[in-house]
Amino acid sequence: MNLDSLPLSINFSNQTKKMKALHILFAFLLVAGSTYGQVDCRPYIPTDEGTEWEMTSYNAKGKVESKTTLKVLEKEVSGSDLTVKIQAVSYDKKDKEIFTNTFEAYCKDGKFELDMAFKLNGEAMRAYKNMDIDMDASEFGIPSMDAAAGTTLDDGTITVKIGNGGMNMFKMTIDIVDRKVEAKEDRTTPAGTFKCLVLSQTTRTKMVMKMESTSKEWYAENVGMIRSETYNKKGKLMGYSELTALSTK
Numbered sequence: 001m002n003l004d005s006l007p008l009s010i011n012f013s014n015q016t017k018k019m020k021a022l023h024i025l026f027a028f029l030l031v032a033g034s035t036y037g038q039v040d041c042r043p044y045i046p047t048d049e050g051t052e053w054e055m056t057s058y059n060a061k062g063k064v065e066s067k068t069t070l071k072v073l074e075k076e077v078s079g080s081d082l083t084v085k086i087q088a089v090s091y092d093k094k095d096k097e098i099f100t101n102t103f104e105a106y107c108k109d110g111k112f113e114l115d116m117a118f119k120l121n122g123e124a125m126r127a128y129k130n131m132d133i134d135m136d137a138s139e140f141g142i143p144s145m146d147a148a149a150g151t152t153l154d155d156g157t158i159t160v161k162i163g164n165g166g167m168n169m170f171k172m173t174i175d176i177v178d179r180k181v182e183a184k185e186d187r188t189t190p191a192g193t194f195k196c197l198v199l200s201q202t203t204r205t206k207m208v209m210k211m212e213s214t215s216k217e218w219y220a221e222n223v224g225m226i227r228s229e230t231y232n233k234k235g236k237l238m239g240y241s242e243l244t245a246l247s248t249k
Helices: 015-037 122-128
Strands: 052-059 064-078 081-092 097-108 111-115 132-137 139-142 156-164 167-189 192-206 210-220 224-231 237-247
Touching: 167 210, 167 224, 167 237, 192 224
Parallel strands: none
Antiparallel strands: 052 064, 052 237, 064 081, 081 097, 097 111, 111 139, 132 156, 156 167, 167 192, 192 210, 210 224, 224 237
Protein backbone atom coordinates (compact mmCIF):
# COMPACT_ATOMS: atom_id res chain seq x y z
CA MET A 1 0.00 0.00 0.00
CA ASN A 2 1.31 3.53 -0.88
CA LEU A 3 1.28 5.67 2.28
CA ASP A 4 1.34 8.86 0.21
CA SER A 5 -2.09 7.98 -1.21
CA LEU A 6 -3.79 7.85 2.22
CA PRO A 7 -6.07 10.78 3.14
CA LEU A 8 -3.76 11.79 6.03
CA SER A 9 -1.77 14.99 6.35
CA ILE A 10 1.64 13.56 7.27
CA ASN A 11 5.08 15.13 6.86
CA PHE A 12 7.76 12.46 6.29
CA SER A 13 10.63 14.89 6.90
CA ASN A 14 12.32 12.55 9.37
CA GLN A 15 12.36 8.91 10.44
CA THR A 16 10.51 9.56 13.72
CA LYS A 17 7.52 11.12 11.98
CA LYS A 18 7.47 8.30 9.47
CA MET A 19 7.34 5.71 12.26
CA LYS A 20 4.50 7.64 13.93
CA ALA A 21 2.64 7.61 10.62
CA LEU A 22 3.06 3.86 10.34
CA HIS A 23 1.68 3.44 13.87
CA ILE A 24 -1.32 5.60 12.99
CA LEU A 25 -1.90 3.59 9.82
CA PHE A 26 -1.63 0.27 11.70
CA ALA A 27 -4.12 1.43 14.32
CA PHE A 28 -6.50 2.64 11.60
CA LEU A 29 -6.36 -0.69 9.76
CA LEU A 30 -6.77 -2.64 13.01
CA VAL A 31 -9.92 -0.73 13.98
CA ALA A 32 -11.35 -0.92 10.47
CA GLY A 33 -10.60 -4.62 10.23
CA SER A 34 -12.21 -5.42 13.58
CA THR A 35 -15.27 -3.34 12.70
CA TYR A 36 -15.91 -4.81 9.28
CA GLY A 37 -14.89 -8.31 10.39
CA GLN A 38 -17.67 -8.46 12.98
CA VAL A 39 -20.80 -10.43 12.13
CA ASP A 40 -24.12 -9.24 13.53
CA CYS A 41 -25.78 -12.22 15.23
CA ARG A 42 -28.65 -11.62 17.62
CA PRO A 43 -29.12 -14.82 19.65
CA TYR A 44 -32.53 -16.08 20.73
CA ILE A 45 -31.12 -17.32 24.02
CA PRO A 46 -29.59 -15.74 27.14
CA THR A 47 -25.81 -15.71 26.80
CA ASP A 48 -24.52 -14.76 30.26
CA GLU A 49 -23.23 -17.69 32.29
CA GLY A 50 -25.49 -18.47 35.24
CA THR A 51 -28.66 -17.04 33.69
CA GLU A 52 -31.69 -19.19 34.58
CA TRP A 53 -35.22 -19.31 33.21
CA GLU A 54 -38.30 -21.51 33.42
CA MET A 55 -40.79 -22.85 30.90
CA THR A 56 -44.10 -24.23 32.19
CA SER A 57 -46.24 -26.59 30.09
CA TYR A 58 -50.03 -26.68 30.30
CA ASN A 59 -52.77 -28.86 28.81
CA ALA A 60 -55.44 -27.35 26.58
CA LYS A 61 -57.49 -26.38 29.66
CA GLY A 62 -54.65 -24.46 31.24
CA LYS A 63 -53.66 -26.98 33.91
CA VAL A 64 -49.94 -27.43 34.64
CA GLU A 65 -48.50 -30.63 33.18
CA SER A 66 -44.77 -30.11 33.68
CA LYS A 67 -42.04 -27.51 33.80
CA THR A 68 -38.45 -27.16 32.64
CA THR A 69 -35.75 -25.04 34.24
CA LEU A 70 -32.88 -23.95 32.01
CA LYS A 71 -29.46 -22.54 32.85
CA VAL A 72 -26.52 -21.21 30.84
CA LEU A 73 -23.56 -23.37 31.88
CA GLU A 74 -20.83 -22.10 29.59
CA LYS A 75 -20.19 -19.40 27.00
CA GLU A 76 -17.36 -19.56 24.50
CA VAL A 77 -16.47 -16.73 22.12
CA SER A 78 -14.17 -17.29 19.12
CA GLY A 79 -13.85 -14.23 16.91
CA SER A 80 -17.38 -13.36 15.81
CA ASP A 81 -18.70 -16.85 16.66
CA LEU A 82 -20.45 -17.72 19.90
CA THR A 83 -21.29 -21.08 21.51
CA VAL A 84 -23.53 -21.35 24.58
CA LYS A 85 -24.04 -24.60 26.51
CA ILE A 86 -27.39 -24.94 28.27
CA GLN A 87 -28.75 -27.44 30.78
CA ALA A 88 -32.47 -28.25 30.82
CA VAL A 89 -33.98 -30.07 33.80
CA SER A 90 -37.58 -31.30 33.44
CA TYR A 91 -40.05 -31.81 36.31
CA ASP A 92 -43.51 -33.36 36.39
CA LYS A 93 -46.58 -31.58 37.79
CA LYS A 94 -45.60 -32.68 41.29
CA ASP A 95 -42.18 -31.05 40.88
CA LYS A 96 -40.39 -34.40 40.71
CA GLU A 97 -37.29 -34.33 38.51
CA ILE A 98 -37.81 -36.60 35.49
CA PHE A 99 -35.13 -35.83 32.88
CA THR A 100 -31.96 -33.78 32.39
CA ASN A 101 -30.68 -32.73 29.01
CA THR A 102 -27.93 -30.47 27.70
CA PHE A 103 -27.79 -28.73 24.34
CA GLU A 104 -25.93 -25.91 22.61
CA ALA A 105 -26.82 -22.70 20.83
CA TYR A 106 -24.58 -21.03 18.26
CA CYS A 107 -23.90 -17.83 16.42
CA LYS A 108 -22.07 -18.87 13.24
CA ASP A 109 -21.35 -16.57 10.30
CA GLY A 110 -24.03 -14.16 11.49
CA LYS A 111 -26.72 -16.84 11.86
CA PHE A 112 -28.29 -18.14 15.07
CA GLU A 113 -28.91 -21.87 15.46
CA LEU A 114 -29.96 -24.24 18.23
CA ASP A 115 -28.96 -27.86 18.62
CA MET A 116 -32.17 -29.82 17.89
CA ALA A 117 -31.66 -31.62 21.22
CA PHE A 118 -33.50 -28.70 22.82
CA LYS A 119 -36.69 -30.15 21.30
CA LEU A 120 -36.62 -33.28 23.45
CA ASN A 121 -39.69 -33.46 25.67
CA GLY A 122 -38.77 -34.31 29.26
CA GLU A 123 -42.12 -35.92 30.01
CA ALA A 124 -41.78 -38.20 26.98
CA MET A 125 -38.19 -39.13 27.92
CA ARG A 126 -38.75 -39.80 31.63
CA ALA A 127 -39.13 -43.57 31.13
CA TYR A 128 -35.63 -43.75 29.59
CA LYS A 129 -33.61 -41.53 31.96
CA ASN A 130 -31.70 -44.52 33.38
CA MET A 131 -30.99 -46.02 29.96
CA ASP A 132 -28.31 -45.35 27.36
CA ILE A 133 -29.37 -42.46 25.14
CA ASP A 134 -27.52 -41.61 21.92
CA MET A 135 -28.62 -38.52 20.00
CA ASP A 136 -27.88 -37.34 16.47
CA ALA A 137 -29.29 -33.82 16.12
CA SER A 138 -29.25 -31.31 13.28
CA GLU A 139 -29.30 -27.56 13.81
CA PHE A 140 -32.46 -25.49 14.14
CA GLY A 141 -32.03 -22.01 12.71
CA ILE A 142 -34.01 -18.93 13.74
CA PRO A 143 -33.72 -15.84 11.51
CA SER A 144 -33.36 -12.25 12.66
CA MET A 145 -36.34 -10.12 13.61
CA ASP A 146 -36.00 -8.50 10.18
CA ALA A 147 -37.22 -11.68 8.45
CA ALA A 148 -40.41 -11.07 6.46
CA ALA A 149 -43.63 -13.01 7.03
CA GLY A 150 -43.70 -16.01 4.70
CA THR A 151 -39.94 -16.59 4.84
CA THR A 152 -39.30 -20.35 4.69
CA LEU A 153 -36.75 -22.00 6.98
CA ASP A 154 -34.65 -25.15 6.85
CA ASP A 155 -36.07 -28.36 8.32
CA GLY A 156 -34.63 -29.90 11.48
CA THR A 157 -34.31 -33.50 12.62
CA ILE A 158 -33.16 -35.47 15.65
CA THR A 159 -32.71 -39.22 16.03
CA VAL A 160 -32.62 -40.70 19.52
CA LYS A 161 -31.39 -44.27 20.04
CA ILE A 162 -32.38 -45.95 23.31
CA GLY A 163 -30.31 -48.82 24.65
CA ASN A 164 -29.82 -50.81 27.83
CA GLY A 165 -26.67 -52.67 28.82
CA GLY A 166 -25.15 -52.21 25.38
CA MET A 167 -28.24 -53.55 23.61
CA ASN A 168 -30.14 -51.28 21.23
CA MET A 169 -33.85 -51.35 22.03
CA PHE A 170 -35.45 -48.84 19.66
CA LYS A 171 -35.04 -45.39 18.15
CA MET A 172 -37.17 -42.28 17.88
CA THR A 173 -37.00 -39.77 15.04
CA ILE A 174 -38.40 -36.25 15.21
CA ASP A 175 -38.63 -34.24 11.98
CA ILE A 176 -39.66 -30.59 12.02
CA VAL A 177 -40.75 -29.48 8.56
CA ASP A 178 -42.73 -26.77 6.74
CA ARG A 179 -41.10 -24.11 8.90
CA LYS A 180 -41.80 -20.47 8.11
CA VAL A 181 -42.03 -17.01 9.62
CA GLU A 182 -45.59 -15.98 10.44
CA ALA A 183 -45.31 -12.52 11.99
CA LYS A 184 -43.69 -10.22 14.52
CA GLU A 185 -45.70 -9.34 17.61
CA ASP A 186 -45.51 -8.56 21.30
CA ARG A 187 -46.32 -11.38 23.69
CA THR A 188 -46.97 -11.19 27.43
CA THR A 189 -46.24 -14.05 29.84
CA PRO A 190 -45.79 -14.21 33.64
CA ALA A 191 -42.12 -13.33 33.01
CA GLY A 192 -42.93 -10.08 31.17
CA THR A 193 -43.77 -8.67 27.75
CA PHE A 194 -41.46 -9.41 24.83
CA LYS A 195 -41.14 -8.46 21.17
CA CYS A 196 -41.25 -11.79 19.33
CA LEU A 197 -40.72 -13.46 16.00
CA VAL A 198 -43.53 -15.97 15.39
CA LEU A 199 -42.74 -19.24 13.59
CA SER A 200 -45.00 -22.09 12.46
CA GLN A 201 -44.03 -25.70 11.72
CA THR A 202 -45.11 -29.32 11.44
CA THR A 203 -43.62 -31.97 13.74
CA ARG A 204 -43.52 -35.63 12.70
CA THR A 205 -42.53 -38.15 15.34
CA LYS A 206 -41.76 -41.77 14.51
CA MET A 207 -41.22 -44.34 17.23
CA VAL A 208 -43.50 -47.35 17.61
CA MET A 209 -46.10 -45.39 15.67
CA LYS A 210 -46.15 -42.18 13.66
CA MET A 211 -47.58 -38.95 15.05
CA GLU A 212 -47.97 -35.54 13.48
CA SER A 213 -48.83 -32.14 14.93
CA THR A 214 -48.49 -28.47 14.05
CA SER A 215 -47.28 -25.68 16.29
CA LYS A 216 -46.58 -21.98 16.61
CA GLU A 217 -43.61 -20.65 18.55
CA TRP A 218 -42.73 -17.16 19.78
CA TYR A 219 -39.04 -16.23 20.15
CA ALA A 220 -37.52 -13.09 21.67
CA GLU A 221 -33.95 -11.95 21.14
CA ASN A 222 -31.58 -12.59 24.07
CA VAL A 223 -34.33 -14.56 25.85
CA GLY A 224 -35.41 -17.52 23.72
CA MET A 225 -38.77 -19.23 23.38
CA ILE A 226 -41.54 -17.20 25.01
CA ARG A 227 -44.49 -19.40 24.13
CA SER A 228 -45.31 -22.54 22.13
CA GLU A 229 -48.74 -23.85 21.10
CA THR A 230 -49.33 -27.37 19.75
CA TYR A 231 -52.31 -28.45 17.63
CA ASN A 232 -53.52 -31.82 16.36
CA LYS A 233 -54.29 -32.62 12.71
CA LYS A 234 -57.75 -31.07 13.06
CA GLY A 235 -56.29 -27.80 14.33
CA LYS A 236 -57.46 -28.29 17.93
CA LEU A 237 -55.19 -26.96 20.68
CA MET A 238 -53.49 -29.85 22.51
CA GLY A 239 -51.40 -27.82 24.94
CA TYR A 240 -48.99 -24.92 25.30
CA SER A 241 -45.83 -23.83 27.07
CA GLU A 242 -44.72 -20.36 28.10
CA LEU A 243 -41.93 -18.54 29.86
CA THR A 244 -42.84 -18.21 33.54
CA ALA A 245 -39.57 -16.97 35.08
CA LEU A 246 -36.32 -15.31 33.98
CA SER A 247 -33.40 -14.53 36.29
CA THR A 248 -30.38 -12.80 34.79
CA LYS A 249 -26.98 -12.77 36.48
